[in-house]
Amino acid sequence: MTTAKSRVAVLMGSDSDWEIMSAAVKRLQAFGIECDVHVMSAHRTPALVAEYVSGAAGRGIAVFIVGAGAAAHLAGVVAAHTTAPVIGVPLNATSLNGLDALLATVQMPSGVPVATVAVGGAENAGILAAQILALGNRELAAALARFKADMAAKVAEKDTRLQTVVKSLGR
Numbered sequence: 001m002t003t004a005k006s007r008v009a010v011l012m013g014s015d016s017d018w019e020i021m022s023a024a025v026k027r028l029q030a031f032g033i034e035c036d037v038h039v040m041s042a043h044r045t046p047a048l049v050a051e052y053v054s055g056a057a058g059r060g061i062a063v064f065i066v067g068a069g070a071a072a073h074l075a076g077v078v079a080a081h082t083t084a085p086v087i088g089v090p091l092n093a094t095s096l097n098g099l100d101a102l103l104a105t106v107q108m109p110s111g112v113p114v115a116t117v118a119v120g121g122a123e124n125a126g127i128l129a130a131q132i133l134a135l136g137n138r139e140l141a142a143a144l145a146r147f148k149a150d151m152a153a154k155v156a157e158k159d160t161r162l163q164t165v166v167k168s169l170g171r
C-alpha cells in the first residue's frame with residue numbers, strides 16, 4: 001500500500017535532459033507528490049545507479065521515472081535493480097531524433113519491464129506515476145479525477161469554439 005508520503009524518483013542521464021524531464025517533476029508537484037530528482041548515468045556512473053536504486057525502497061521511493069537519450073539504457077538498468085515500477089522516457093538527443101532512445105528504452109527483455117511513454121513524454125510519465133500511487137491513495141485518486149475532468153472541460157470549450165468557426169463558414 002502506498003501512502004501520501006510515497007515518493008517518485010525522477011532520474012535522467014544528463015543535465016541536458018532536464019528541460020524535457022522538468023515536465024514530469026512539475027506535474028508530480030502539482031499533485032503534491034514529493035520527488036527525488038537526480039542526474040546519473042547507466043554508462044558514466046554505473047555504480048552510483050546500482051547503489052541509488054538498491055537503497056531507494058528504504059528511502060520511500062515507490063515509482064521511478066527515468067529519462068535518457070541516445071543509447072538510453074538507464075531505465076533498463078534501474079529496472080534491473082528494483083521491483084518498483086519503472087517508467088521510461090526516451091529523449092531526443094541525437095541525429096536519430098529519439099528513435100534510438102525509444103528502442104533502447106522500450107525493447108526490454110522478458111522479466112524486466114520498463115513502461116515506456118512517448119519520446120519526450122515526461123508529463124505523461126508524471127501522470128502515470130501519480131496513477132500508480134493513487135491505487136493506494138484516495139486523495140490522490142480524487143485529484144487525478146479532477147485533472148481529467150478539467151481536461152475534458154477544455155476539450156468541450158475547444159469544440160464550442162470550433163462550432164462557431166464552422167457556422168461562420170456557411171454565412
Ligand code: RP5
Pocket residue numbers: 012013014015016017041067068069070071091093
Ligand atoms: C544520454 O546522452 C543522456 O541521457 C543525454 O540524453 C545524452 C547526451 O548527454 P550529454 O552529452 O549532454 O551529457 O546519456
